[in-house]
């Protein structure tokens with residue numbers, strides 16, 4: 001490395017680390033050398049696309065939400081605008097299992113703020129998932145007094161209190177469980193349903209906040225452009241295209257794969273970075289850690305045990321993706337939609353099922369279908385075969401599938417998804433406080449404010465911006481924002 005240039009090390013080559021490298025490279029005004037260090041042989045972290053017998057299989061994430069800033073903008077900046085795909089408008093319905101039967105799931109439960117209030121009212125009014133009593137309870141939301149306590153609340157307690165038990169159990173929790181697993185209700189409302197929680201604080205009611213937002217909204221909510229009407233976006237050829245485009249944009253960065261960073265050492269000018277064998281990889285003026293929080297904790301422990309302890313207190317969930325391929329004539333139930341959610345009370349071995357080949361046109365060859373299920377598992381889980389068989393049996397029953405799958409893939413993701421427990425925001429504030437002691441150290445990724453791909457990109461963007469401000473102007477955020 002050239003000693004006259006500022007040296008930046010980025011740990012972790014998932015979407016966060018790659019995006020951070022991209023933002024640094026495109027915005028730096030000083031000469032800078034950037035090294036990205038990744039322990040696996042390939043980049044992408046949780047994002048991995050496989051091609052098997054003309055099927056396109058996403059091992060981890062398969063799309064990202066459009067309404068969150070970050071994802072779409074990065075794809076466009078990388079020249080991927082012509083690769084963006086959305087589900088066909090005729091196949092955008094989602095279903096939910098109710099007493100063993102698939103029922104339409106209303107749009108706008110997760111993010112009512114991206115919907116028109118009139119379409120929300122009509123979908124909730126006509127959904128069979130709420131009884132008349134449940135609908136009446138939901139309609140009373142504007143009259144439920146806001147909670148005055150400044151403390152956090154679980155999602156379940158918040159939703160029961162404001163929207164009623166039926167809305168909570170029949171709509172909200174099944175949706176969140178499809179992402180966070182069956183204990184989603186015990187997670188922090190402030191961290192995971194920020195807009196819901198802040199609507200109560202600012203307007204006293206979610207419906208009132210919605211009405212206010214829409215009367216001041218400048219851009220129309222209804223667009224005729226297919227991409228603007230879809231909640232989900234993916235890329236033709238899979239999300240690995242985003243990883244590849246990022247990698248291609250980083251020609252001047254040193255990308256080092258197959259290299260696990262074992263320890264870091266703080267010194268007067270920055271950070272020394274070492275491999276498993278104790279070999280010094282580099283000296284960096286600034287270090288951006290885009291590794292999972294527990295890994296970051298183990299690396300910072302020798303320089304700040306308290307920070308390590310705080311990072312370690314962010315729990316991680318594990319999940320398993322089973323993907324099955326069939327001839328379309330093996331599946332008797334029409335797969336017209338994106339898939340279905342499974343509430344806890346249905347007692348099935350999985351939480352969500354995506355009809356990948358209906359949702360995206362490029363996932364299965366003609367005459368074949370691709371179905372994916374998501375199961376939350378424990379860290380110690382090993383009995384993949386038995387679980388696979390029971391998931392398959394349940395799918396056979398619900399979707400009227402005959403015969404054996406022509407493709408079957410099992411992709412475990414251990415400690416892959418940070419969970420945001422009650423008072424998570426206090427944990428973040430204390431991590432932020434600890435970081436003020438370490439000039440030139442920045443953290444980004446799914447552990448710090450949002451687990452979705454756009455959240456990770458935004459986190460990388462913000463941390464990269466602060467890192468540049470530090471190197472170029474000597475700006476140290478001093479307790480303000482030190483990670484994202």
Ligand SMILES: Cc1cc2nc3c(=O)[nH]c(=O)nc-3n(C[C@H](O)[C@H](O)[C@H](O)COP(=O)(O)OP(=O)(O)OC[C@H]3O[C@@H](n4cnc5c(N)ncnc54)[C@H](O)[C@@H]3O)c2cc1C
Nearest residue numbers: 012014015016039045046060061062261445446451452453
């Ligand atoms: C099954 C599953 C499905 C998902 N579906 C969606 C979805 O549909 N839409 C969506 O928006 N989000 C989804 N997510 C969430 C999203 O994919 C992740 O939050 C995001 O990809 C995390 O990116 P990251 O770069 O922060 O972390 P990671 O992808 O975990 O990357 C961290 C990287 O750091 C590397 N690393 C770790 N330790 C070291 C070390 N010591 N030295 C060097 N390198 C190291 C790892 O190998 C890894 O490559 C899903 C997640 C999972 C697990």
